[in-house]
Amino acid sequence: MALLIRAELQYNKRQIYLFKPVATILVIALALGASEASGYRYWVLLGLTLSLGGDIALMFQENRKPFLIGLVLFLLGHVAYTIAFSMQGPINHWLGWSSVLLLIAGLTFYRMIAAGLDRMRVPVILYFLVISLMVALAANMAGNPVIAGKTATLVLTGALLFYISDVMLAANRFWRPWKYNRLSLAFYYGGQTMIALSTHSLS
Numbered sequence: 001m002a003l004l005i006r007a008e009l010q011y012n013k014r015q016i017y018l019f020k021p022v023a024t025i026l027v028i029a030l031a032l033g034a035s036e037a038s039g040y041r042y043w044v045l046l047g048l049t050l051s052l053g054g055d056i057a058l059m060f061q062e063n064r065k066p067f068l069i070g071l072v073l074f075l076l077g078h079v080a081y082t083i084a085f086s087m088q089g090p091i092n093h094w095l096g097w098s099s100v101l102l103l104i105a106g107l108t109f110y111r112m113i114a115a116g117l118d119r120m121r122v123p124v125i126l127y128f129l130v131i132s133l134m135v136a137l138a139a140n141m142a143g144n145p146v147i148a149g150k151t152a153t154l155v156l157t158g159a160l161l162f163y164i165s166d167v168m169l170a171a172n173r174f175w176r177p178w179k180y181n182r183l184s185l186a187f188y189y190g191g192q193t194m195i196a197l198s199t200h201s202l203s
Contacts, residue, residue, distance in 0.1 A: 094143030
């Protein structure tokens, strides 16, 4: 991840093409290393695999078509995570409170970037609805007393870091470009790693 961020800041395309997929494959390997096969691990692995495809597409995000492909792949990845998180216990009050907070945050952020969306308005709105649902269900897992505290922390923190990385990416593209926007990769890979590690303690 550190090598990838350095390559991104230096605009070293060759190193980006190498380090980005390798970093995601290493995260997938973490989930594959879980001792027990389970439905939860299956959906997380599917989400990680779709994220790998999204990572490759976004290496060419200067063009609209690869950006859209990456957006769709990450959207499907979030759907896979949403299914994984929904399998872990009944609905509790954490889902309601987190949904309200995410709705407020989402509407505030949308007002910031709306002017720059143009034809991407509908895809971006749909994307943030899905990722918000994913984070809300991660919060619902954290509120389940049956799930161990360490696992709940991994899932909720991982989902939040992923959310923050996407907010940073969208803000850079649709609001105000930032020279060091690729630091969002630290949040992205941190989040993905935590979600992958959660497969080691959930069946």
